[in-house]
Amino acid sequence: MKFNPGTGMLALCLATVIIGVPASAQTYPTKPIHIVVPLPPGGSNDVLARILAQKMSESFGQPVIVENKPGAAGNIATDFIARAEGDGYSIAVAPNQTVAVNPVLYPRLPFEVSRDLTGITLLGRVPMVLVVSPGKVAATSVAELIALAKANPEKLSYASAGSGSPQHMAAEVFKSMTGTRITQIPYKGSAPALVDLLGGNVDMMFCPINSALPFIRSGKLRALGTSGAKRVELLPKVPTIAETLPNFESDIWIGMVAPAKTPPAIINKLNAELRRSLALPDVQGKLAEQGIYAETSTPQEFTRLIAxxxxxxxxxxxxxxIKQE
Structure with a gap:
């Protein structure tokens, strides 16, 4: 048989690629994958993880188990993943609070994000909506709220889910950009903060859109603006805050991370599967109903976003x- 140089070179290249990929990555996964969620069941992070877990399980032919490890503002779960084996079988949902805010707010954490974790992909964004208590605040627009706050320094109050929470950080960006003085009333979580806002005990709040939506529709809360770069489909008539306050943006983003020791080939395999799942129309539909908008990235892009x-x-x-509580 005559040797074909082109065929021989192709075979050599393919062999090199196969040899360069560890056997574990070629066969991955061969056992259940665990997705750790740093917050309690029922919230956006949990909903997103469970929808993706089902799709991943169907694709990989292995169980994908969601484990909630709440506590310490998400630091317990993040530390768990930072210490886990880098074999692709323990990964974690990573909202911006746990990997971008907490490392700054809590300087003595036992883990270091840039050293101990690696990004897999961005998963999506959760817009927040600036809402006020209609019985307490007369403002019907962002501009009116800014004018009211400037005329009454430190008289208005806003609810947050605690220091460093997305609600807190969005409000501080708003205050900084508008030169207003509004008092934070911190709570241990979004639920009690929202209850007090509905009860008229605080004036305003940046609230995840899925939590606020029923009360906006019933008239118990008044929506003034959303926190992202574009209007939200669930509230098409509500302007973005940026339409009044240019360059304002403070969405919650959610991604997926793995231990830093995880082989790149496994990271890439997880990235491809998560991006495939998030592109499915039924997944996007389920997420949109919860106010979650799918958005993906390469592992490198997500790692840069965290930094x-x-x-x-x-x-x-x-x-x-801002100090830790």
Whole structure:
């Protein structure tokens, strides 16, 4: 048989690629995958993890188990993943609070995000909506709220889910950009904060859209603006805050991370599967119903997003003199 140089070279290249990929990555996964969620069941992070777990299980032919490890503002779960084996069988949902805000707010954490974790992909964004208590606040627009706050420094109050929470950070960006003085009333979680807002005990709140939507529709809360770069389909008539306050943006983003020791081939396999799942129309539909908008990235892009957001929130935390509780 005559040797074909082109065929021989192709075979050599394929062999090189196969040899270069560890056997574990070629056969991965061969056992259940565990997705750790740093917050309690029922919230956006949990809903997103469970929808993806089902799709991943169907595709991989292995169980994908969601484990909730709440506590310490998400630091317990993040530390767990930072210490886990880097074999692709323990990964974690990573909202921006746990990997971009907490490392700045809690300087003595037992883990270091840039050293101990690696990004898999961005999963999606959860817009927040600035809502006010209609019985307490007369403002019907962002501009009116800013004018009211400037005319009454430290008279208005906002509810947050605690220091460093997305609600807190969004409000501090709003205050900084508008030059207003609004008092934070921190709570242990979004639920009690929302209850007090509905009860008229606080004036306003940046609230995840899925939590606020029923009360906006019933008239118990008044929506003034959304926190993202574009209007939200669930509230098409509500303007973005950026339409009044240019460049304002403070969405919650959610991604997936793995231990830093995880082989790149496994990271890439997980990235491809998560991006495939998030592109499915039924997945996007289910997420949109919860106010979650699918958005993906390469592992490198997500790792860069974490680093850039750490820098951004460090500046906000220093400027507002935010301390850990």
């Amino acid at each position: 850039s957001d750490q820098k951004r929130w460090a500046e906000v935390i220093r400027a507002a003199n």
